[in-house]
Amino acid sequence: MSAPDTAQAPDRTAGGKAHFEILDGLRGTAALLVVAFHIQGITVLFDASRLLLPHAYLAVDFFFALSGFVVGYAYDDRWGTMTTRQFLVRRLIRLHPLVVLGAILGLISYLGDPFAGDRQPASVILVAFAFIMALLALPSAPLANRLGDSHPLNAPAWTLLQEYIGNLAYALVLRRLGTRALAGAAIVAAVISAITALSLGSYDTGWGLSNFWGAPVRLAYPFLIGLLIFRLHHRLPHFRIGFIPLSIVLALVFIVPVLPSSGTVKWNGVYQATCVLLLFPAIIIAGRHSAGGPLTRRLCQAAGRISYPLYITHYPFVYLYMNWVAGRGETTAITVVIACSLYFFTILFAVAAYRWWDIPLRSALQRMARGRF
Structure with missing residues (x-):
């Protein structure tokens, strides 16, 4: 194969299917935006009036929608030669190495935080229990100074638990449903989703022990x-819109200020429900049919590869930053410099985690799985 041919060769999954590169790139865009939201949000204590990306947590709902599309694409036509057990093992191999890394980072962050002072007086038993549960992507009892997160060593891991629930539901039920039955289930989930957003005024739920009921609600429809x-x-x-315009659309969605209520109508909930129920599916449809040149393809591939490592490893570093900010008080120019430096550091760390943790562990686990299954 000549060099030009190699440059144009489509990126392939492990199963030999071509990636939807624009969707990969949009997953990376969403991850970059949600990391920026977390870092800037911690800086201003998530004061809605001061957030630069007040709707960026909707990236989670976008991730769930992408996951449903990708799982169907990757596995719908493989059930004649693949068992439920094999599917679940493959999904664990794909997702869990970085869950483990996130748990380890979270433990180190909690025990070794030089900025925490006396704000984290948790017992050894409680921290050990939280770590064991984090290794399994399961919620645990709350830890001090972790804002009520259901996964207190690595807050974003709550979405991985939902990802596993979605995959299990797909393997046991959803893959067997016809198109009409699946559409009916989506309509029911959409109604529940809309009621949640209109009642609360947002989709900011599911991440904590007090609102854990919201997690499956946010998973189901997307x-x-x-x-x-x-x-x-x-x-x-x-x-056919393209990667850059669709990325701009995502950014603009997240930048819109929090909308006020008017009487009994919570316009912020209306706006977010419109994004989740209508706009995000439209973006996926557009991304599915969009393409780009060699440079865009390489950019999308790179963004897609680091999106999950970035998302699941950044928060332990944000915890350190949170305590550093808490010890300083007012936001200053040095705070902005540190925040920007942290943002780029998390990206570099994600690249390293992908290359030297995720790829080697997944390769080893895949070899073991081939030997056993």
Whole structure:
């Protein structure tokens, strides 16, 4: 194969299927935006009036929709030769090495934080229990100075638990549903999702022990609609917008200020429900049918590869930054410098985690799985 041919060769999954590179790139865009939201949000104590990206936590709902689409694409046609056990093992191999890394980082961050002072007086038993549960992506009892997170050593891990629930539901039930039944389930999930957003005024739920009920609510509709989009994608309209315009759309969605209520109408909930129920599926449809040149493809591949490592490893470093900020009081120019430096550090760390942790562990686990299954 000549060099030009190599440059144009499509990126492939382990199963030999071509990646949807624009969707990979958009996953990276969403991850970069949510990390910026967390760092800047910690700086201003998540004061809605001071947030630069007040809706960026909706990246989680976008991730769930992408996951439903990708799981359907990767596995819908493999069930004749693949068992449920094999599917679940493959998904664990794909996702869990970085869950473990996030748990280790979270433990180090909690025990070795030089800025925490006396704000984290947790017992050894409680921290050990939290670490064991973190290794399994399960919620644990609250820890001091962790804002009520259901996964107190690595807050974003709550979404990985939901990811596993979605994958289990797919393997046991959803893959067997016809298109009409799947559409019906998506409609029911959409109604529940809309009621949640309109009642609360946002989708800011599911991340803590006090609002853990919101996690499966946030999972259900996006995952189902993503899977349904895959099943119907050849019959849906073709929108060719491209990676950069779609990334700008995501950024603009997240930048819109928090909207006020008017009487009994919580306009912020209306706005977020519109994004989750309508706009995000439209972005996936557009990304599914979009393409780019060699430079765009390489950019999307790189962004897609680090998106998950970035998302699941950045928060232990944000905890350190949180305590550093708490010890300083007012935001200063040095705070901005540290925040920006942290942002770029988390990206570099994600690249390292992908190359020297995720790839080697997944390769070793895949070899072991081939030997056993």
